[in-house]
Amino acid sequence: MDLASFITSVLTSFVIFVVLVLLFTWLSRRPGNAMVYYPSLLLRGLDPWEGRRRGSRSPVGWISDAISASETDVVAAGGVDAAVYLVFLSSGTPISDEHSTIISIDLLPFAVAVLSILVYSGIILLPVLLPVAGTDNALEGAAGFSPIEKLALGNVQKKSARLWAFLLSVYWVSFVTYFVLWKSYKHVSNLRATARSTPEIKPEEFAVLVRDLPRPSPDETIKDSVDSYFRALHPNTFYRSVVVTDHTKADKIYQEIEGHKQKIARAEVVYANSKTESNPEGIKPTHRTGLLGLIGKKVDTIEYCSEQIKELLPKLEAEQKTTLREKQQRAAIVIFNSRSAAASASQTLHAQVFDKWTVMEAPEPRQIIWPNLPRKIYERQIRQAVVYTIVFLIVCFYIIPITAISAVTTLENLREKLPFLKVVVDQKEIKTVLEAYLPQLALILFLAFLPALLMFLSKAEGIPSQSHLVRAASGKYFYFIVFNVFIGYTLGATLFKSLTTVINHPTGIVNMLAKSLPGSATFFLTFVALKFFVGYGLELSRLVPLIIFHLKRKYLCKTEDEVKAAWAPGDLRYNTRVPNDMLIATVVLCYSVIAPLIIPFGVAYFALGWLVAKNQVLRVYVPSYESNGRMWPHMHTRIIAALLLYQTTMLGVIGLKVFLYAPILVPLIPMSFIFAHVTHMRFYPAFDKTPLEVAQHELKEAPNMDAIYTAYIPQCLKPDKLEDLDVFEDAQSHTTSRAPSI
Amino acid sequence: MDLASFITSVLTSFVIFVVLVLLFTWLSRRPGNAMVYYPSLLLRGLDPWEGRRRGSRSPVGWISDAISASETDVVAAGGVDAAVYLVFLSSGTPISDEHSTIISIDLLPFAVAVLSILVYSGIILLPVLLPVAGTDNALEGAAGFSPIEKLALGNVQKKSARLWAFLLSVYWVSFVTYFVLWKSYKHVSNLRATARSTPEIKPEEFAVLVRDLPRPSPDETIKDSVDSYFRALHPNTFYRSVVVTDHTKADKIYQEIEGHKQKIARAEVVYANSKTESNPEGIKPTHRTGLLGLIGKKVDTIEYCSEQIKELLPKLEAEQKTTLREKQQRAAIVIFNSRSAAASASQTLHAQVFDKWTVMEAPEPRQIIWPNLPRKIYERQIRQAVVYTIVFLIVCFYIIPITAISAVTTLENLREKLPFLKVVVDQKEIKTVLEAYLPQLALILFLAFLPALLMFLSKAEGIPSQSHLVRAASGKYFYFIVFNVFIGYTLGATLFKSLTTVINHPTGIVNMLAKSLPGSATFFLTFVALKFFVGYGLELSRLVPLIIFHLKRKYLCKTEDEVKAAWAPGDLRYNTRVPNDMLIATVVLCYSVIAPLIIPFGVAYFALGWLVAKNQVLRVYVPSYESNGRMWPHMHTRIIAALLLYQTTMLGVIGLKVFLYAPILVPLIPMSFIFAHVTHMRFYPAFDKTPLEVAQHELKEAPNMDAIYTAYIPQCLKPDKLEDLDVFEDAQSHTTSRAPSI
Known part of the structure; x- marks a missing residue:
């Protein structure tokens, strides 16, 4: 240049x-x-x-x-x-x-x-x-x-x-x-x-995420076994536990109700706006019940949705009960009554065997990825290995399928396979533009969707929180762009031509x-x-x-x-x-x-x-x-x-x-490694764990334990009033083993 | 063959x-x-x-x-x-x-x-x-x-x-x-x-070893800062702390007294035995005070030793006080009043910065290596790196100096350098035997002293306990003998001749x-x-x-x-x-x-x-x-x-x-690595740390905390009676900050 x-x-x-x-x-x-x-x-x-x-x-x-x-x-x-x-x-x-x-x-x-x-x-x-x-x-x-x-x-x-x-x-x-x-x-x-x-007061500072729960004995629920285990090991500091449930069905009903509520709100605004001077009655908004509101019976939106909500509410309640009792999963959030107890518990080995009762700091309620919590430790390891392999292949060889797709989807091919495009394609101006951009189209689409793909792959690893997910995806994306943009551009085609040389002589x-x-x-x-x-x-x-x-x-x-x-x-x-x-x-x-x-x-x-x-x-x-x-x-x-x-x-x-x-x-190269090692040793533990010094600080006020507990209950299962919490607790266990009130 | x-x-x-x-x-x-x-x-x-x-x-x-x-x-x-x-x-x-x-x-x-x-x-x-x-x-x-x-x-x-x-x-x-x-x-x-x-009841299950203590403020001793730090972070479970002291001098006096006591006991037996019928008075045993009891004044052993002990006892007491107050080192054993509190504390990060207040499980009192406890974390790291390098060199190249020494110490050389050996060496039979074994002598001596050398090197790493030391030395010895006996014998001289080939083509x-x-x-x-x-x-x-x-x-x-x-x-x-x-x-x-x-x-x-x-x-x-x-x-x-x-x-x-x-x-090779990884992940944590499950077991009786405390006081500093413990505590701090009795 x-x-x-x-x-x-x-x-x-x-x-x-x-x-x-x-x-x-x-x-x-x-x-x-x-x-x-x-x-x-x-x-x-x-x-x-x-x-x-x-x-x-x-x-x-x-x-x-x-x-x-x-x-x-x-x-x-x-x-x-x-x-x-x-x-x-x-x-x-x-x-x-x-x-x-x-x-x-x-x-x-x-x-x-x-x-x-x-x-x-x-x-x-x-x-x-x-x-x-x-x-x-x-x-x-x-x-x-x-x-x-x-x-x-x-x-x-x-x-x-x-x-x-x-x-x-x-x-x-x-x-x-x-x-x-x-x-x-x-x-x-x-x-x-x-x-x-x-x-x-932050709920996550009082909570610990427990995964890999063992199978409970037949006469108790998972909730029972979690409660009795943690009450035995932390008799003075254990407060309550939230067992993770498979609440997809309850959530679906809950979302449906919310959708209907939104529709009613919208319909009411439309209705109010339709009351013009010329038509003081207004027009009641209607919609069709079929696919995308395009087919099916025409109904009055407000009436229809209110009815639907009335029908769905008892369904939701029944589903909540089933979920709490029968869809308990092998993971739980355990809540302690002090921050230092939670910090200490999250760092302490609980079981003699590592693949049971693994503990870690609980993520914020808003960023928990619920479906990933109950995954077993071995499953997580295998998933991680598979994802890393896939990412490695993507980083190194993504260009191969992209090139192949570009080669197949030439204009001539498209014209033959999809004859209805002929009208468009045969126009000269459009043809020129398409010919210029079509080869890169696959690449452009791939690059546009890559961050989402990497997020998806990272999620499949079994990561429990959104922030961790972002970190994992960010790492993968870093390797992709440094390898492909920087090294890829610099070396260009030479790298791939002489790949065998590279492997033999790093x-x-x-x-x-x-x-x-x-x-x-x-x-x-x-x-x-x-x-x-x-x-x-x-x-x-x-x-x-x-x-x-x-x-x-x-x-x-x-x-x-x-x-x-x-x-x-x-x-x-x-x-x-x-x-x-x-x-x-x-x-x-x-x-x-x-x-x-x-x-x-x-x-x-x-x-x-x-x-x-x-x-x-x-x-x-x-x-x-x-x-x-x-x-x-x-x-x-x-x-x-x-x-x-x-x-x-x-x-x-x-x-x-x-x-x-x-x-x-x-000497600079080992020096960098030593620097990385020393900084990691010195600073990283405080990022990985909560030091007791930090957890010991004074709080503004005595924590409202019920509010902390409720923060970890998914929206669709949340009881309407705080007083219902005990009922909510009881719904999950075979025996009424209520936590002692603090 | x-x-x-x-x-x-x-x-x-x-x-x-x-x-x-x-x-x-x-x-x-x-x-x-x-x-x-x-x-x-x-x-x-x-x-x-x-x-x-x-x-x-x-x-x-x-x-x-x-x-x-x-x-x-x-x-x-x-x-x-x-x-x-x-x-x-x-x-x-x-x-x-x-x-x-x-x-x-x-x-x-x-x-x-x-x-x-x-x-x-x-x-x-x-x-x-x-x-x-x-x-x-x-x-x-x-x-x-x-x-x-x-x-x-x-x-x-x-x-x-x-x-x-x-x-x-x-x-x-x-x-x-x-x-x-x-x-x-x-x-x-x-x-x-x-x-x-x-x-x-085992003392080590109630204790935590704390190293890398920060420098205390000028108006408090190290003991004071340890006590206030742990009392703040573990208000309900902290019992007392034993600060490591540099007690070499006190120990020397103590050993001297013990030596005199042994001499008295021995002299009394000799004296009693000498009372035969022919000599009912017996002969009072005597010894010379000079080098190895060979030169110097001849004294009555029992009298002399008793006097020495009388002189040394106040010296010991004075030295004990100085040691406790002024020779405190930057490490401590912290004792908790329950096993699970100690287990949990030993696994929890205490300070925001990793190189301060590092905790680990306390070793048994009998196997503590006191001089290694106060070593700083960076010093330990550097010592470890140096020791590993030395061991690597010994494993790979020990044969070079041994051969060199053998070459120099031929019979002829010895005869020239040390003429007084001539008489011995010139005899034919002795000459034949020496000629056969002298070349291997250096090797034999080296191999005989190798385990001790490896123990010494491992100790220099800064390892806090005897059992850990044995593990470290055992590992080094394993690599030495597998490499030298097994691979060394099998490949013999070919390996060393073609060392360059090996490095280029692993x-x-x-x-x-x-x-x-x-x-x-x-x-x-x-x-x-x-x-x-x-x-x-x-x-x-x-x-x-x-x-x-x-x-x-x-x-x-x-x-x-x-x-x-x-x-x-x-x-x-x-x-x-x-x-x-x-x-x-x-x-x-x-x-x-x-x-x-x-x-x-x-x-x-x-x-x-x-x-x-x-x-x-x-x-x-x-x-x-x-x-x-x-x-x-x-x-x-x-x-x-x-x-x-x-x-x-x-x-x-x-x-x-x-x-x-x-x-x-x-595929067997990656399989072995995966097996090693899985077993390590599954079983190792319970060897590295104490699971809470295990620490929570019932005790035979309520623990005698004073006895546990005393177990960690070195012999030469131990007060004679348990009641003196509080005086012992006070000797170490500027302020009288006695632990609340439990």
Whole structure:
């Protein structure tokens, strides 16, 4: 790629970005769009305009708002997970400690994690490496090299002493990464400890998830056996247990009732609206009972649905009873009457045999994946092994079926197989467009559905909570994109052609990467620029949600609830967001020494990303769960993985320059492993388990144990009144073994 | 080796064995030797002859006694560790369940672990493989092969369909091993659970070892900070803590006093004996105060020692106070008032940061290695890494310095360097003998000191308890002997010559092993026979301890205590015993299919070993610690390691016969890994931690907490009376923060 096309490409991206930001500034100030641009604020009962700071109405107000918001604000709006994500992108310590509202742009250079790594690296690498490379002349005489390439490692002569600068830069970048990661892990660890020791009462801190229950004796239910087992082992601290049930049928009836209720609400609004002056009686809304409301008998909606509800309610009650008594599954949530008792119980081995009574910390009620809880330990192991194999095959060989499908679905084939398409296909313009895009169609569809596919696969592993699921899917997606986009693009077809060579000589892949990397520098420069300008522009302007919301509100929504559902912002979707950022981090890290010019682009990407994400966290997204930053150890490990890839390729790249001292880089690789081991040993246990120190904190008030208990009862089984809890308990056991009231 | 020399060798061994057994039978029936042959019985206050069963006085009485003793008897005599060792050798389930006194030889075939593996394997392999191999003729025409070699795999033609029998035999042996190991692990796991839930009060079940204490604030001692920390986190269950102190100086004074006390006792006996009729006054014993009692002033021993004790006692008291107050170290034993509280606390993460307040189960008081407790977590990690590196170097390259030393210390060199040896060396007979043995001298000395060296290295890792130390040293010794005796002998010099080939092609070593193994079959047959006949003969007859005891009693011992010390039997020394047995198991396993004739020898080795070990456990050895069978997971893992070595070499051996279907063996290798993983997952946690189920058992009586507390106070610091405990407590803290009495 020559300089002109590079500049064109970056400029185009920049123009698109400016247009999108202007659009955002204009659209977000229109009150009618508040639901799209400030849903998080609205849901927390805040007015997006009144009481906001002076900057809010100025075009760049959102920037100063985002920068000045403290970490406490972020935790309040988006939870610890969002705060941890922001630490990952860039910042952390300085701002959180101050709770300041001043515009703290000057604090940014001290910010941590990826942004800090790049900033610290850039401070040294740019002023040192650019002149060192620029004043050499290895490329002189070679045709068609761009000024960008002249400022990179490629321009340095073989065996040149200038390579020392590059070699030491690798050390600098590595040490900066260690330093920043250590500080960040410490910071996140404190963040997590603080969040876990707030005086608020959280049901999950009183509960323990127990799986692999043994088969109970014939004269007792599973509930009975759980109660007696835990009462015996924790006589002073056991409160009650919720046995997991197979409540799909009860849930179906419950949802049906809810559906009818919604229909009635909607019909009443329609009915009220139809009472115009000309027709004061109005028209009673009707619908057909058959398929999709298109066929079948025409009925009065309100009457019909009320009747249906009346019919379904006793059915639900009967089904609830059957579910509670007969559909108990071999897993349970056990609730203790103190947080430290629960923390301690979740970490203690209960049974002599490991595959019985396995305990772990209970997830939040809202993020439990009920069907996965009763899976046996061996089943979980086997499922995990199968899923990992499938993912491995997808990561390495997904291109094969995609290519095969593309080959089969050529235009000619489609024309023959589906003759009715002929009319369309035979038109010349359409044909041209289709011919251009059809080959990629399978690939595009595959990539679009990949995150969902990975979520599905991770769910099949038997993971008990949504946050864990997101972490698992995010890991898989990370490997996919780093392997396919970064390594895949760099090596291109050579990798697959010489696959046998690679298998026989694993070191060969490093050499191949080393040979190919410098050539792709400009491509990745453009790639990063495109990603951040267009990606963040779209993210900030929320054009797609805006259009969908307005369409829905105009043509579909009748009741307030429906409107609310139409602007529901969802959460940050870490499962695709984190791997994509990690890809950029990997790319920038790997090129930081080869072509230091990439660093400013990386800094811009993460600074802008931090700004936009902070804005979105504060104003838009609503977290659907809180895992108190359990994502961090994964981010940490993956940054180290990227660092290792970087160190290995640099060893190859500098080695290819026939530089005698290249082996000086070798110690970096074990050093990274030791760093990973030490940080894991030091910080990870507090992410995996709850330290007693943390669980021992004071509570705001004496916990309402019944409320904690009820939080773990699925919606469709919940008794209407708290007083019914004892009846609910009794329904589950053969003997009336009621828990002693505390 | 031809047949004649093989038979000669085995017969010689057998004759030695018979002589030793006869010696044992004769010697063990002489009352004067009871202390050598029945020390364990004597120490438990049992009479070796009265009340013993009818068989005891018959020559083979010990055999029936050993066979009929139940596992409960074994646990009573030698602890769970000894019982587990017997399970490892051979038996277990059948005998323990019956508590029978009948001679249960017919039960032996059902016995488990190594013996069972070999018996089950032999049942199929011997009748099938011997005829299959014997009737082939690959060796015909080759010169100098023995009938033994004709009955082995070497006699089967290449590509022959007979190889199917050998291939399937590998599967049979593998499955037998899985089956037996699974049953044994289950059995040992129950044994451990039973032992841990006895109603006896054991101090270690109430205690938790806490290491990596943080630096206390300046106005409190370490003891204060431990007490306040644990009282805050376990308000209802914390009892008291014993802070580890650097008590070497106090211990030195204490030992000095004890030494003087012993001297007085001895002098009094000598004095009493000297009062003969001719000299009714007697002679007061005297000694010199200088070096080794050879120089210096001559003093009256009794007077002198009494004075010394009088002088030392106040010194000891002062030193005790200083130690308690000022020499507190950053580790502590924390005692809880219930077993389940201690079990739960030892498994719960206490601090947010992992390298502070790390907890683990407390070892028994008698096996604590005090100086290792205060080592920091990072120090432990680094020490471990260094020790592992040293051991790796010793295992692989110990032969290099040994050879170098041998080369330097030739007779000629010695003669030149140490001229005074000339007189000795120049005599012809001595010269011949020295020339024969001197080269091996360094090797012999090295091998003799190796177990001690490995114990020393393991101790340097920072391991907190004696039993853990023995496990660690045993593992290192296992790798040493398997690598050097088995692989080393088989491959011989070829391995070291072609070391570079091996490093480049790791699969090459398998091929080399496969080529060399069949040739060494006869050597290992002889090796196993020698090992068991001579080894067990010596073990049973206890000739060396017998001679040492009689010499000591005659010339050295004066007081009863000294006699008792002279026959103190020690414990089983698992650190060398288990690896040696494992070596035989590895050898027999690896040859089981190549030369099935080795199986009867292996069966004899383990059956006899089981018999002798059981006899020694019941009558001789006294356990010096009890780890409730924590050795088992290590034995289990190492049997699997041996199995993997076996499967890999068999793949090579059958592959070398150009047998097309050899790859059918490949799935066995992942299968073994999966088996290891599943058993580890299922059984190991109950060995690593105490399950609550087990800790919850009823106690015989309410525990005497003061006695438990005192058990963890080192001998030299122990207050004389239990009432002084509070004073003892106060001596350690700045503030008087006495524990609330329970």
